[in-house]
Amino acid sequence: MLSALDLFAERGYDNTTVTEIAERAGLTKTTFFRHFPDKREVLSAGQEVHSRLLADGVAAAPDSATPLEAVAAALDALTASFTAEQREFGPRLLTVIADNPELQERATFKRAALAAALTSALDKRGVPDLTASLAAELGVRAFHRAFEHWVDPASQQTLTELARQALDELRAATAALG
Amino acid sequence: MLSALDLFAERGYDNTTVTEIAERAGLTKTTFFRHFPDKREVLSAGQEVHSRLLADGVAAAPDSATPLEAVAAALDALTASFTAEQREFGPRLLTVIADNPELQERATFKRAALAAALTSALDKRGVPDLTASLAAELGVRAFHRAFEHWVDPASQQTLTELARQALDELRAATAALG
Numbered sequence: 203m204l205s206a207l208d209l210f211a212e213r214g215y216d217n218t219t220v221t222e223i224a225e226r227a228g229l230t231k232t233t234f235f236r237h238f239p240d241k242r243e244v245l246s247a248g249q250e251v252h253s254r255l256l257a258d259g260v261a262a263a264p265d266s267a268t269p270l271e272a273v274a275a276a277l278d279a280l281t282a283s284f285t286a287e288q289r290e291f292g293p294r295l296l297t298v299i300a301d302n303p304e305l306q307e308r309a310t311f312k313r314a315a316l317a318a319a320l321t322s323a324l325d326k327r328g329v330p331d332l333t334a335s336l337a338a339e340l341g342v343r344a345f346h347r348a349f350e351h352w353v354d355p356a357s358q359q360t361l362t363e364l365a366r367q368a369l370d371e372l373r374a375a376t377a378a379l380g
Numbered sequence: 381m382l383s384a385l386d387l388f389a390e391r392g393y394d395n396t397t398v399t400e401i402a403e404r405a406g407l408t409k410t411t412f413f414r415h416f417p418d419k420r421e422v423l424s425a426g427q428e429v430h431s432r433l434l435a436d437g438v439a440a441a442p443d444s445a446t447p448l449e450a451v452a453a454a455l456d457a458l459t460a461s462f463t464a465e466q467r468e469f470g471p472r473l474l475t476v477i478a479d480n481p482e483l484q485e486r487a488t489f490k491r492a493a494l495a496a497a498l499t500s501a502l503d504k505r506g507v508p509d510l511t512a513s514l515a516a517e518l519g520v521r522a523f524h525r526a527f528e529h530w531v532d533p534a535s536q537q538t539l540t541e542l543a544r545q546a547l548d549e550l551r552a553a554t555a556a557l558g
Contacts, residue, residue, distance in 0.1 A: 268558020310492045311485045332553035339517060340557070375510035376554045379518070380446020 207291055210298040215241075215305060249312050253319035255280045256341070260323035269329045273341035274369055276320060280345060281362040284352075289361075292353025317342045340376075344369035385469055388476040393419075393483060427490050431497035433458045434519070438501035447507045451519035452547055454498060458523060459539040462530075467539075470531025495520045518554075522546035 205226040209218045220241055224231045259279030263272040299305045320338035325331065348364035351357050357364070383404040387396045398419055402409045437457030441450040477483045498516035503509065526542035529535050535542070 269556070270558045307485055307489045311488050314488045330553070330556070332550060333556045335521075336518075336550070336553055337557050340514075343513075372510060372514070373557065375508070375514055376557065378447070378508070378511045379515050379551065379554065380448045 207294055207298060211294045215298055215302045249315055251283070252280055253316055255283055256316060257319050257323040260320060260327065263327075269324055269333055269337035270340065270369065270373055272324060272327060272329075273320060273337050273344075274366060276323070277341055277345055277348075277365040277369060278362055281348070281360070281365050284361050289353055292349065296350065296353065313342050313346065316345075340369060340372045344372055347371075385472055385476060389472045393476060393480045427493055429461070430458055431494055433461055434494060435497050435501040438498060438505065441505075447502055447505075447511055447515035448518065448547065448551055450502060450505060450507075451498060451515050451522075452544060454501070455519060455523055455526075455543040455547060456540055459526070459543050462539050467531055470527065474528065474531065491520050491524065494523075518547060518550045522550055525549075 206218070206223040209222055209226055218241075221231055223241070224233070256276040256279065259276030260272045262279070263275035267275065299309050317335070317338040320341050321331075321335045324334035324337055329337065344365050345368075347368040348361055351364050351368075352359070352361045359367075384396070384401040387400055387404055396419075399409055401419070402411070434454040434457065437454030438450045440457070441453040445453065477487050495513070495516040498519050499509075499513045502512035502515055507515065522543050523546075525546040526539055529542050529546075530537070530539045537545075
């Protein structure tokens with residue numbers, strides 16, 4: 203819902219009504235509500251698709267893959283789905299979320315949902331619970347670090363490269379926990 | 381706000397009004413709103429106190445402590461603040477949250493806030509960012525695993541013992557990430 207994002211960026215999230223979002227998108231309010239039960243859902247509509255991409259990526263990893271290797275495969279699958287348009291809107295998206303506690307809360311919950319999808323896919327491979335949920339957490343963090351770098355117009359790398367790199371950095375950081 | 385928790389458990393979170401919570405607690409609606417801007421804040425009123433206990437615990441750890449040792453000290457400080465009454469109400473609290481997506485979202489956000497407090501306290505000790513945020517994440521997870529065990533009436537250990545144990549298990553799980 204990039205038209206909604208434009209409105210949020212223009213006049214602030216709190217000052218934007220559902221009717222205005224629907225109008226800008228060329229939808230009736232009824233159609234809008236069928237798709238988005240709530241204004242803030244507009245910004246996290248990708249949650250189910252992203253969860254599925256991550257889970258499928260883990261399932262498709264070779265049997266010999268370690269938990270983090272399976273997560274890397276999942277990130278490849280997820281990051282490949284992102285478009286140039288999403289990159290262009292990225293900075294505005296991040297600003298709108300950063301400016302609004304309600305949206306931050308929604309974003310945090312989306313991260314938890316993605317981690318849960320990864321954890322459950324790792325569980326199905328026989329990865330023990332705790333390890334699965336830690337590997338999932340690292341995967342979600344790697345994705346978000348990569349996304350933040352990628353949407354910077356100065357960035358030269360692909361989202362997939364950035365996510366792999368971020369996952370490697372996180373793995374290295376676990377060695378220093380003590 | 382244990383009276384609110386009783387009401388949520390009795391009639392469901394969605395069916396409980398702010399007026400009813402205030403009445404049960406012997407407060408006027410105005411007083412209630414001064415303390416809790418929103419119905420769901422009732423269940424996460426400990427967020428600031430808990431964040432402070434964690435941050436102070438990290439700050440008080442010896443200079444020689446590793447990041448996870450500093451987190452263990454923070455968990456000692458946090459868990460020592462819990463009372464028998466909180467243990468008694470624990471199962472009801474967990475049920476009310478598990479039954480309500482809005483409260484799950486709030487609980488997830490509270491966890492993120494506690495992790496942020498721990499991360500920032502570790503940063504002040506000179507722990508590198510990524511390691512600090514991973515150590516913080518393990519700390520928050522350890523606390524929640526411990527809390528879930530502790531509120532089980534069959535549990536024999538203290539919350540502090542359970543949290544230390546959970547942190548050890550999480551540390552061990554990081555070794556299996558691959």
